[in-house]
Amino acid sequence: MMGPALVGIGVGPGDPSLITVKALSELRGADRVFGPTMAVDAVGRAESIVRQAAPDVVVERLVFAIIEDAVARRAAHDQAADRVAECLATGERVAFVTLGDPNVYSTFHHLADRVLERRPGTPVTTVPGICAFQDLAARSGTVLVDGVERLHLVSAVAGPQAIDVPLADPEAAVVVYKGGRHLPALVERLRAAGRLDGAVVGELIGLPGERVGSLALAASGPAAYLSSLVVPPRREARDESTGAEAGEP
Numbered sequence: 514m515m516g517p518a519l520v521g522i523g524v525g526p527g528d529p530s531l532i533t534v535k536a537l538s539e540l541r542g543a544d545r546v547f548g549p550t551m552a553v554d555a556v557g558r559a560e561s562i563v564r565q566a567a568p569d570v571v572v573e574r575l576v577f578a579i580i581e582d583a584v585a586r587r588a589a590h591d592q593a594a595d596r597v598a599e600c601l602a603t604g605e606r607v608a609f610v611t612l613g614d615p616n617v618y619s620t621f622h623h624l625a626d627r628v629l630e631r632r633p634g635t636p637v638t639t640v641p642g643i644c645a646f647q648d649l650a651a652r653s654g655t656v657l658v659d660g661v662e663r664l665h666l667v668s669a670v671a672g673p674q675a676i677d678v679p680l681a682d683p684e685a686a687v688v689v690y691k692g693g694r695h696l697p698a699l700v701e702r703l704r705a706a707g708r709l710d711g712a713v714v715g716e717l718i719g720l721p722g723e724r725v726g727s728l729a730l731a732a733s734g735p736a737a738y739l740s741s742l743v744v745p746p747r748r749e750a751r752d753e754s755t756g757a758e759a760g761e762p
């Protein structure tokens with residue numbers, strides 16, 4: 514596509530080999546690549562993945578510190594949008610990298626909204642990335658959903674009660690994001706609901722210090738912000754297609 518455009522690129526959860534071919538091609542085709550960071554002198558997670566997967570690509574940092582004050586947060590987003598709009602004004606194709614997928618709990622659409630206020634009509638697209646919960650399911654050998662089972666993805670940033678409604682559905686898998694600080698309370702709720710069986714936690718998946726394991730054996734304290742839980746549906750011990758006990762030939 515010719516002319517200025519903004520593209521949000523998912524770079525996966527951490528393992529640089531999980532970045533897609535399309536993401537790499539978009540990164541190399543962009544005139545400028547931005548990445549979110551907590552401070553201008555700190556390499557953000559997404560930038561670090563790009564550095565490993567495509568060392569030839571230069572990432573310019575945009576500061577998106579986690580600020581409680583909504584006014585200050587808005588000011589930081591505005592500053593980032595000003596910088597992106599400045600580059601678009603010179604005709605650049607601008608990429609913004611984000612952890613996982615750009616359409617799943619990502620900063621990208623907040624940034625895109627602010628950019629569109631400044632430059633209405635700018636083409637905005639996204640390149641999907643592998644989400645942390647997909648990598649966690651793969652690493653732990655968990656079948657997320659099958660047949661008519663359902664999948665809930667919830668954010669526990671406001672507290673562990675976020676899982677109560679999805680847990681009421683026994684045929685649903687529940688994926689919990691942003692619940693690291695509430696890990697002990699989440700484990701207690703899952704135990705009370707009889708859903709600890711097969712539940713797994715992944716902390717810093719694909720990143721230095723990674724921990725992946727059974728939730729029943731998880732440490733008793735809070736985990737990192739970059740932690741995800743996968744709770745599989747409650748499954749009968751029978752294979753519905755053959756009527757045999759699961760695990761039997």
Ligand SMILES: C[S@@+](CC[C@H](N)C(=O)[O-])C[C@H]1O[C@@H](n2cnc3c(N)ncnc32)[C@H](O)[C@@H]1O
Pocket residue numbers: 526527611612613614615616617618619643644645646689690691692715716717718719720738739740741742
């Ligand atoms: C702001 S959301 C970003 C989600 C991301 N866009 C995605 O598609 O996975 C942050 C949450 O994603 C999850 N997450 C992202 N990367 C992770 C990783 N490497 N390990 C564990 N959890 C991760 C955590 O639950 C974290 O609290």
